Amino acid sequence: MSDLGETLRDSAVINLAAAVTMVVDDSGFALDLTAQALLGFGIRTRYACRSAAEAIEILQDNPVDLLVVDCEMPDMDGYELVRWLRRSGLDPNTFVPVIMTAPHLRRSRVTEARDCGASFVITKPFSATTLLERIVWVARDSRPFLEVGDYFGPDRRFREMKPPGEERRASVIRKAQFEAARNETGARETQA
Amino acid sequence: MTVITHARRKSNLAKMIDSAGGVSVGVALAAARANIEKKRAEAMEIVEAQVTALEAVPVPATPGEAPSRLEQAYHTATGVIDAAGPFELRDICQAAAGLCDLIDAAPAGGKFDWRIVTVHAQSLRLLLTLPPEAIEARVRVLDSLRQVVNRKTAQTG
Numbered sequence: 368m369s370d371l372g373e374t375l376r377d378s379a380v381i382n383l384a385a386a387v388t389m390v391v392d393d394s395g396f397a398l399d400l401t402a403q404a405l406l407g408f409g410i411r412t413r414y415a416c417r418s419a420a421e422a423i424e425i426l427q428d429n430p431v432d433l434l435v436v437d438c439e440m441p442d443m444d445g446y447e448l449v450r451w452l453r454r455s456g457l458d459p460n461t462f463v464p465v466i467m468t469a470p471h472l473r474r475s476r477v478t479e480a481r482d483c484g485a486s487f488v489i490t491k492p493f494s495a496t497t498l499l500e501r502i503v504w505v506a507r508d509s510r511p512f513l514e515v516g517d518y519f520g521p522d523r524r525f526r527e528m529k530p531p532g533e534e535r536r537a538s539v540i541r542k543a544q545f546e547a548a549r550n551e552t553g554a555r556e557t558q559a
Numbered sequence: 560m561t562v563i564t565h566a567r568r569k570s571n572l573a574k575m576i577d578s579a580g581g582v583s584v585g586v587a588l589a590a591a592r593a594n595i596e597k598k599r600a601e602a603m604e605i606v607e608a609q610v611t612a613l614e615a616v617p618v619p620a621t622p623g624e625a626p627s628r629l630e631q632a633y634h635t636a637t638g639v640i641d642a643a644g645p646f647e648l649r650d651i652c653q654a655a656a657g658l659c660d661l662i663d664a665a666p667a668g669g670k671f672d673w674r675i676v677t678v679h680a681q682s683l684r685l686l687l688t689l690p691p692e693a694i695e696a697r698v699r700v701l702d703s704l705r706q707v708v709n710r711k712t713a714q715t716g
Contacts, residue, residue: 382581
């Protein structure tokens with residue numbers, strides 16, 4: 368469950384018009400779709416890149432405020448790009464919020480998706496609402512950045528602001544189920 | 560293991576999101592949906608082309624050919640999801656994602672039942688052909704595919 372319900376009510380106002388945004392996707396059509404959705408939110412895509420190499424060239428000299436990257440790309444993929452960025456030492460780009468998108472997440476890449484340093488990974492199909500929700504979430508994300516062994520990126524533990532969307536962490540789901548069952552038992556005993 | 564913590568500085572995105580001006584969430588979402596909707600015809604052409612490409616992926620003639628053919632089928636299926644994703648074409652995305660799951664779960668170097676690709680390509684073609692109101696027929700197609708996915712993933716673990 369997210370803490371974004373209030374932020375994303377229809378009448379809430381957001382201002383992202385000045386966000387310098389980069390979208391990286393090897394599919395021209397997918398890139399265009401993302402850019403069109405962002406445009407609806409008031410965000411003009413400053414840099415539309417069809418490859419990680421093109422993105423790196425720009426990131427080395429130009430600060431960006433938001434990065435949206437496709438996970439699977441030929442040659443250097445999105446995971447490698449984000450890993451490079453986090454380790455690049457390019458301030459402020461090293462710390463930029465990164466949303467990764469994927470039409471399908473291979474089982475073998477789940478660890479890579481977790482460990483590359485992205486702020487969020489979303490799998491398609493996703494709606495405009497989901498994309499905006501994630502953008503608002505990464506904008507408000509206050510997690511510190513950690514360097515642990517090979518990892519450099521936002522703290523992967525959510526302490527304050529829960530991630531948006533349905534809860535998928537097995538331990539949290541089990542705990543909630545256990546507590547619900549315990550409450551139900553308690554209620555039955557009270558009635559008896 | 561050493562942990563170095565970099566205290567989070569407020570990002571530019573965080574500073575600007577609540578600044579004066581901007582648009583309401585309702586207006587932003589409506590504008591985004593309208594922008595995406597303009598791309599529907601193009602998206603449907605791409606989906607159609609990807610399904611045709613999937614139907615045309617040749618059955619591997621030798622075991623050595625299988626990995627590249629599977630990769631080709633996987634990329635074509637992700638192309639379907641890429642294009643159909645924002646248009647509420649859930650059944651088409653679900654069918655394509657099922658194929659991606661099965662190819663992803665295939666053991667490296669192991670035998671892959673190519674009929675899985677054929678049946679997914681045929682089902683995607685059927686879903687594209689069926690009128691939107693043929694809900695029951697669409698559900699039946701997806702149910703059949705789900706059974707294939709469940710059976711095959713049970714076999715491969």
